[in-house]
Amino acid sequence: MKYSVSEAVASLTAALLGYAFPEWAYKPESSPGSRQIQLWHFILELLRKEEYHDVIAWQGDYGEFVIKDPDEVARLWGARKCKPQMNYDKLSRALRYYYNKRILHKTKGKRFTYKFNFNKLVLVNYPFIDMGSTGSSVPQSAPPVPTGAGTHFRFPPSTPSEVLSPNEDLRSPGGMFSTMTRRAARGSVSDCSDGTSVNSEIEEGNTGVGEERGDRSVSGGGGGPGGVGGGYRSMLHPRLSHETLFRMYGGPGNTTGHPSSRGPTGHRIHQEPLSPFPVSPLPGPGGAGLLAPPLSPALSMTPTSHLPYTPSPTLSPMLGSHFSFNPEDMKRYLQAHTQSVYNYGLSPRAFLHYPNIVIPQPHRPTADKAGLSGERGERGERSTTAGGGERGTERHHHPPLAHSAHHHPHPPHTAHPHPHSHSMHHSLHLGEEPPHISPFKFKLQPPPLGRKQREGQTQTKLRQSSLSSGSGSGSMSSTSGLGSSLSFGSDLSSASGSGLMSASSSTQSLNSAGLPKIKVEPISDIESEEEVEVTDISDEDPDERDEEFELFSPRHSRATDQHHHRHLANGTATLHHQPNPDEDLDEDVFKAPAPPPPGLMPFFTSQHTHSNAHRGLLTLKSEPTEPGDSNTPPPQTGSAGAPQIKCIPLKLRFKRRWSEDQRMEASQEESDDKKVRPEEEREKERQSNGRMEMEEDGTGSGEADSPPLLVYEGSLATPLASHRRVSAELHRATAQLSLENKDC
DNA sequence: GTCGGAAGCA
């Protein structure tokens, strides 16, 4: 067809250009519902052509581009669409429509600067791909964002310099072909004769080229997983499973030589799927190959001016070589992605593309009922220890982001109610490796902006936890959420004081550049516990939730603070969201609960809905160790307490743990008090603490911060202060009951 | 400059 050629050309062009931008992104076919080129396609076209870089170019953050010459761009667009009257005002209106579609965002404070939400584009273009574990249940087209674009991008763009490494950046398949590419790239962008293709001539003969490119990428070290024949064209099966994706993107670190690191074709797949774009949904001539995830245009083309290195899209230092997992590089990639998450809205899911990244998973050798008790014991011990750095205690809430190095102690998720939704988990288990506990965890470090507040937050009792999903749109200033570090797979339950540590560590991790960074650090139970915040965006307001990055955005944090955080004694808060079906799939990454230990499965399975699942997660996450929370988490707003749980053992268990912890803490506290304070004072304090606890329980004030899950239906709702005591007792009693329900 | 509603077109 008319596109086959053009596609091939586009593919080639992209390859030659050295930036892996899936050709499908430029194709009309990738614009559902329209045979006409869409504006964003057009923009991409311009962006990928050097000749237009003086008119429009990638700049700033990942996916961010600036229209240097609005009039010219408008003119080109008008020419392209045969709309001579086109002007920037109209063009910009069209761009604004992308806001709600989440295809594009406006970079506030920067004129003519926008950002692509690649994740969204992917979703748009890969409707059939189950991007998230729960993605299947999520509507593809998220609801419009009521708050408008204004609420987005709370994070000032951070400099990519730290985020991107030249190598990574350049790991595009076709760097060496830059010259050709440029030549080839020259097309008539303003050709209004052909509404479907910007550069019709260029795209001619696209077919087949993609494969070639794919091959090149393999040999060229390109970006890609190369191997994957078909270049950007994807030969994906209509229903690409997560497993497949993982395979595509490399399973366990290549260092492990995991089978999953190889593509279907047997080509080695690189673990660094840099591009936010997954394989093209379009069938490729090659047939079977999965494409190598192309580098994101943003990554490859991202600005050069402020980068310490020059990420020329056309030259890749890495040419001809295979990617080998380099922790440093990986880290950078992660950072880039993180940045995207923070600043650009990319989903944390992007981490899925980084098989080598170890997302701490709960280390539960047995992953059984015993796990809890054991865990509990560990925790208890830890709780008494200030900085316990034991590892392997992280728990499940981590989204199954990566599996390679990181072992998933969880048993097969066969019991999972959402086969599709949690396919990721399955994929993670590909090639079941021996249990391995990652000694490191990756934490998303909030951008600078949040830091200040975060510190403030920390100082303020570390009450607000960042990742909350709030419904309200926050102001830039409210960055409390930023302070939270995301710990994928980190354990919520933490020893007391962990929050502080976490906060400090996070702050620490923030570099002067202010980039959101991925913090790689030894897993500390305590820390992990506190970091749990991350989470569940499922409940967020559709609009807000919509943007993945918002998970990390201050706004969320703030909102969460106000409405969803559960404040932990240690200063960390767990957030919970209100279920929202419209959520972006991206969020699933977070949402997707890691498989619970067998014993807990019932609980999870019972959570059928998205939100429920989340809650389940949250519940786990919030597994509280903090004394302050020990009694009862605040009631979750909305349906939190819904009788979805048939078998409550989990909660009960948690409860029990809480109670125990509380007791322990109390004891400890008392001991401490005895040392330094008179009995009377101690008593006073205890009482005070008790009140606080009760309040946090949900029996008191904490409506805003209602914690999700752990809440017991029965215990939660005791609004009256007079009932606090009773409630506490009830909780304890319940905890006891948990023993009975243990086997539920 | 940016936003977003409204109406209209293909």
Place this chain on the structure above:
DNA sequence: TGCTTCCGAC
């Protein structure tokens, strides 16, 4: 559906 056009508001 995806803009295009117009326009008032900020």
